[in-house]
Amino acid sequence: MGDRILAIARKETRQLLRDPVYLGLAFAVPLMLLLLLGHQLSLDVKDLPVAVVDHDRSPWSRQYVDGFVHSEYFRLVGQLDGEAEAREWIRAGRARVVLDIPPDFGRRLSANERVAVGITVDGSFPSRGQISLGYVEAVSTLYSQQLLRAWLVEHGRWRDQVWPIQMEVSVWYNPTLESKNFIVPGMLVIVLMIFPPLLSALLIVRERESGTILNLYCSPASRWDIVAGKALPYVAVSFLDFLLIFAVSVWLFQVRFVGSAWLLSAGALLYSICTIGLGLLISTFTRTQLAAMLATFLVAVAPAFTFSGIFTPVASQDAVGRFVARLIPATYFMDVVRGAYLKGGGAAPYLPSLVALATYAVVVYTGAWLAFRKRVN
Amino acid sequence: MRRRLAAMIRKEFSQLFRDVPMLLILTWAFTGAVYTGGHGIATELSNYPIVVYDLARSPASRELVSRFRPPYFKLVGYAWSDAEVVAALDRGQANLAVVIPPDFERRAREGGARFQVIADGSQSMMATIAGGHIAGIATDYSVERLERRLGTGGPGAARVPQVEIRPRVEYNPNLVQTWFSSLLEVFNQTTMIAMLLAAAAMVREREHGTVEHLLVSPLRPLELFAAKLVPVVALVPLANVASVLAIVHGAFATPIRGSLALFYGVTVVYVFAMASLGLAIAVLARNLGQAMMMLLLILYPMTLLSGALTPPESQGAVMRAVGLLSPMRHYVDFGYQVLFKGNGLAYVWQEVVGILALGIAIFLISVRRFARLVR
Numbered sequence: 001m002g003d004r005i006l007a008i009a010r011k012e013t014r015q016l017l018r019d020p021v022y023l024g025l026a027f028a029v030p031l032m033l034l035l036l037l038g039h040q041l042s043l044d045v046k047d048l049p050v051a052v053v054d055h056d057r058s059p060w061s062r063q064y065v066d067g068f069v070h071s072e073y074f075r076l077v078g079q080l081d082g083e084a085e086a087r088e089w090i091r092a093g094r095a096r097v098v099l100d101i102p103p104d105f106g107r108r109l110s111a112n113e114r115v116a117v118g119i120t121v122d123g124s125f126p127s128r129g130q131i132s133l134g135y136v137e138a139v140s141t142l143y144s145q146q147l148l149r150a151w152l153v154e155h156g157r158w159r160d161q162v163w164p165i166q167m168e169v170s171v172w173y174n175p176t177l178e179s180k181n182f183i184v185p186g187m188l189v190i191v192l193m194i195f196p197p198l199l200s201a202l203l204i205v206r207e208r209e210s211g212t213i214l215n216l217y218c219s220p221a222s223r224w225d226i227v228a229g230k231a232l233p234y235v236a237v238s239f240l241d242f243l244l245i246f247a248v249s250v251w252l253f254q255v256r257f258v259g260s261a262w263l264l265s266a267g268a269l270l271y272s273i274c275t276i277g278l279g280l281l282i283s284t285f286t287r288t289q290l291a292a293m294l295a296t297f298l299v300a301v302a303p304a305f306t307f308s309g310i311f312t313p314v315a316s317q318d319a320v321g322r323f324v325a326r327l328i329p330a331t332y333f334m335d336v337v338r339g340a341y342l343k344g345g346g347a348a349p350y351l352p353s354l355v356a357l358a359t360y361a362v363v364v365y366t367g368a369w370l371a372f373r374k375r376v377n
Numbered sequence: 378m379r380r381r382l383a384a385m386i387r388k389e390f391s392q393l394f395r396d397v398p399m400l401l402i403l404t405w406a407f408t409g410a411v412y413t414g415g416h417g418i419a420t421e422l423s424n425y426p427i428v429v430y431d432l433a434r435s436p437a438s439r440e441l442v443s444r445f446r447p448p449y450f451k452l453v454g455y456a457w458s459d460a461e462v463v464a465a466l467d468r469g470q471a472n473l474a475v476v477i478p479p480d481f482e483r484r485a486r487e488g489g490a491r492f493q494v495i496a497d498g499s500q501s502m503m504a505t506i507a508g509g510h511i512a513g514i515a516t517d518y519s520v521e522r523l524e525r526r527l528g529t530g531g532p533g534a535a536r537v538p539q540v541e542i543r544p545r546v547e548y549n550p551n552l553v554q555t556w557f558s559s560l561l562e563v564f565n566q567t568t569m570i571a572m573l574l575a576a577a578a579m580v581r582e583r584e585h586g587t588v589e590h591l592l593v594s595p596l597r598p599l600e601l602f603a604a605k606l607v608p609v610v611a612l613v614p615l616a617n618v619a620s621v622l623a624i625v626h627g628a629f630a631t632p633i634r635g636s637l638a639l640f641y642g643v644t645v646v647y648v649f650a651m652a653s654l655g656l657a658i659a660v661l662a663r664n665l666g667q668a669m670m671m672l673l674l675i676l677y678p679m680t681l682l683s684g685a686l687t688p689p690e691s692q693g694a695v696m697r698a699v700g701l702l703s704p705m706r707h708y709v710d711f712g713y714q715v716l717f718k719g720n721g722l723a724y725v726w727q728e729v730v731g732i733l734a735l736g737i738a739i740f741l742i743s744v745r746r747f748a749r750l751v752r
Contacts, residue, residue, distance in 0.1 A: 021663065025670035036678055044502070046691045064540065075690070090547055091718055093710070096690075109538040116543045123549030124717040126557050128688055130422075133544055134509050140540045141516045147538040148520065164522040165441070166491050167515045169508055172466060174498030182501040194677075198669055210584075289665045290577040291399035297569060298402065298410050306414060311686070313472060313500055315451070316423045320416040335469060342499040349468045 004221045008229025012203070016233060023237075026199060030191040030241055031248060037187055044179065045131045049077040051095035053086050058106030064117075065099070067139045074135065086120060096122045097132050109147065173342040174256065184255045185341040186310035188245050189334045192268070193275055193304040196238035200279030201292040203230045204372065209289055217374045227368050231276050238272035259340035263347045267336035270357040274329040275300065277364035284371040304330035332356045381596055385604035389578060393608050406566045407620040414562030415555040415629055422449045422506050428471035430456040435482035441492065444514045445475065449507075462495070472497040473507055485522065548634075548717050556631040556717075559624060561685050564712055567617045568705055569676060571609055571648045575655030576668045578605045584664050598748040602656055602740070609652040614644040621716070634719030643711055643729055650704045650736025657743035660750065683709045707731040 016023055050068055054061050068074045077095055080086050086098040100118030108115040119136050123129045174181045207213040216226055246264070249255045278300050286292040307314075307321055308330035314322060325331045332353040339350055347354075394400065427450050431438050445452060453471050456462045465471045476493040484490035494511055496504040524537065549556055582588040591601055618641050625631045654675065662668035681687065682700040689697055689706070700706045711728040714720040722729070 019664070019666070022666050022670070025667060029670045029674045032674060033677055037681060044505075044691055045688055048688070049690060087547075091720065092724055093714070109540070112538050114539045114541055116541045119542045119544045121544060121546045123546040123552055124557070124713045125685075125688075126549055126552040126554050129546055129549070130552050131506060133546075134506065134513075136542055136544075137513055138509050140542050141513055144520070144539045145516060147540070148523070151537050152523075164485050164488055164490060164526075165515050165519045166489070167494055167511060168491055169494045169496060169511075171496045171498040171504060174501055174504075177498050177501040177505060179501055182499060194673060195670075198673075199666065202666055286398050288396050288399060290573070290581070291396055291402055293577075293665070293669055294399065294402045294406070294570070294573060297573075298406055302410060302414070302565075311502075313425070313503060315426045315472070316503070318416050320413060324413055324416075338499045339467075339469075343467055345467055 004225040005229040005232065008221060008226060009232040012230055013233040016237070026195055026237060027241060027244060030195055030245060033191060034184065034187055034245060034248065037183065045128055045135075046073050047075045048073060048097060048128075048132050048135070049095045050074045050097040050099065051078045051080050051086065051089050052076065053080045053082060053098060053100045055103040056101050056105040060106035060109050061101045064101065064105070064140075064143050067143050068099070071135070071139055073132075074139075090120060090122050093122070096128065097136060099136075112151065178256075180253055181256045181342060184249045184253055185337045186308075186334065188242070188249065189271075189308060189330050189337055190304055190310060191245065192238060192242060192271060192333075193308075193330050194301050195241065196234060196272060196275045197279035197282070197296050197300045198293060199237070200231065200234045200276045201282045201286075201296040202289050203234070203280060204283035205286050205289050205292045208287065223372050223374060224369050227280060227365065227372060231273070231280055231365075234276045234279075235269075235272045238276060239269055242268040242272065255341060257341050258344035259342075260344075260347065261340075263350060264337065264340035267333055267340070267350070267354060267357065270354060270361060271329060271333040273361045274357055274364060277361055277368060278329075281364050281368040281371065284368055303328050307331065308334045310334065329357055329360045332360075381594070382600050382604060385596060385600065386607045389604055389608045392578075393574075393612075403570065403616065406570060407563070407616045408624060410566060411559055411562045411620050411624045412628060414565070415559030415624070422503065422510060424451040425449060425473060425503065425507050426451050426453045426471045427473040427475060428452075428454050428456050428462065428465040430459075430462050430474060430476045432479040433477050433481035437482045437485040437490070438477045438492075441477065441481075441514075441518060442475070444518060445511075449510055466495065466497055469497075472500055472503065475511075553629075553631075555629045556625070557713075559629050559631065560621070560712065560716065561709070563617055563620050563625060564683075564685070564705070564709055565680060566620075567613055567644070567648065568651055568679070568708075571613050571651035572655035572658070572672055572676065573669075574609045574613070575605055575652035576659040576662070576672060577655075577665060578609075579656055579659035580662055580665050580668045583659075583662075599744050602744050602747065605656060606649060606652050606740075609655075610645060610649050613648045613652075614641060617644050617648075633716050635715035635717075636721065639722065640712070640715050643708075643715075643725075643732065646729070646736060647704060647708045647732050650732055650739060653736055653740035653743060654704075657739055657746070660743050660747045679703045679705045682706060685709050701731070702735070704732050704735045707735075 052065055054065065065076070069076050074097070078089070080089065080098070083100065086100065089095040090098060098120040100120065102115065102117070105115050105117070117140065119133070121129045121133055171177055204213070207216065221229070250257050279296060282295045282299065283292055286295055303324055307317065307325040307328060309325065314325045314331060317325060335353045336350045424447060427445055429442050429452060431442060442452070454465070456465060456474070462474045462476065466474055474495040476495065478491065481490050481492065494508070496508060498504050520539070546552060582591060618637065621633070626633050655672070658668050658671045658675070662671060682692070682696060682703060683705045684700065689700055692700065707728040711725045711732070714725050
């Protein structure tokens, strides 16, 4: 039985080696994606275009607006005349935030009163809207603090440590908050969920389309021999892909890596077995290569991109998102990858994730074995 | 010419409709996938899990802790030792720890109280946003304590100058993420499926060797390409609009403010552009596997540069310029403007021209390459 698995694996390997363009792309494309995204893409929300309607035009209001000019998060794009123009700028997308400073801004502040500034935000991109509101609040708070300190000094109530509460921030695991340390390991998980399953999803359906599946039907190889034999070389390709990306990320990108390479490799091997199996399962269900590819996109690739936690932590997703996240292997591998790259420490915290990946593999291969029938229909 | 084109188009349609599993998958792409996708990527802070290690256990520290509330933060537990803090962060149970020292109460009264925030930097984007929120919490609490101490804040008391903000959010007042995400999913599906269907229709002929039949037929390359595009351009925009109406508007109650006719018209142009890109790939690829690799190489950068996940204004000059070469960047901008803001052609004509020009250019280049290849 082992011989038959190896024979099929040998046939698949030879077929893979005979299409060097395909094989080359299978290694080059993930790497190119990583280079492009890891180096160039910025996830930070900064340089937001902000416009000002200043009804006051006093030193106070200018000082307040200066806070925005000097912030890296905003870029002042214009002084506007009134609310109609402000709406128009938001509508046309020329400004994402408009500050409306009331005419009594300076007078009220100099009279030690509270004053409210109107903030209009473009909500058509809600995340960005919320982030920009947070920034506006931070800039305004900073200005209020300055005012308050000045007031306290003026009233002789300022002592060295009078500010009641202060916070100290320390960042663990990625102290400089560099986004490459966050994006590149994340992209490793995504890339290994894109290419391997798409490759293996074509395996059975391609034979079906070209008719060579009949050879398999007539061969003495059992269903399990065929599934395992086809999976084997592709798991190897996926694992080599992982090693390549891992090497590039650590040596070329200088991504922080503090954990155990063995733990990461064990996770990657399990994950590769899962993703190849998922592709095979899809392959047994579909009749054309096109359908198999589309199904892989929808069942494997898209959920990994959306729910694995690369952009939004699983805990911050809503109920549907958390449910989907628990069903896909990418979430568990993401846990192992981020841990191994950034957190370090022992393997113990990641055992549940490894067990989840192994369970997933068992389910997927059992499914593929059951769904693959040696029958012409 | 019209008859042979019509015959070819008929063949393409029947080929498409015979693949029943694929039709089911397509249906899922524009219904179920949009629905789950609507719950997807959010880059704001929500239910960020925190653990608290309160060494002070005093009224002041409890009041501080009570300010870490939903929707931004979620208190997942208390730690009673340094080791427990480390464990909670290591295991990822919490992404943030708040450590309050034993002298917090006294220092808060006298001034200069400090608390420590430990953020999990492996989620660097969220860590930054969370840090900003906590700074706000600390300042608000400080100001309130100062006012209490100075006897300000109440009526007739001493007053301090403060700037407040009164936010108004246009187009999506409660910043509902699903409105945005579900529509983005429709755009993503449209992009991917338009490219894939067109590429597959062409590569299939090569893989089966039937491209030779077509080449010896009186069909010209331009007609062949047009025939491959017609079913895609006919079906995908309809599925797109149906999904916008049924899922985005129907299931998520997203208000649609703009003209659906304009949206449909430009979607047709966009699908034409993306399907042409699919054909351009098909000209280069020998089999579907190769085509898929090339497609992905284009699709993912395009998705990430579309302006939906990352603001174009925050990208560097190179990435912004590359983004402008992608029809998706223009289409995403167009789609949100028309459907969410109710903008008409006067606002979006630049995006429309961009999509049209890119589409025609891609189509002509790929036809010419193909014509040269078969000569």
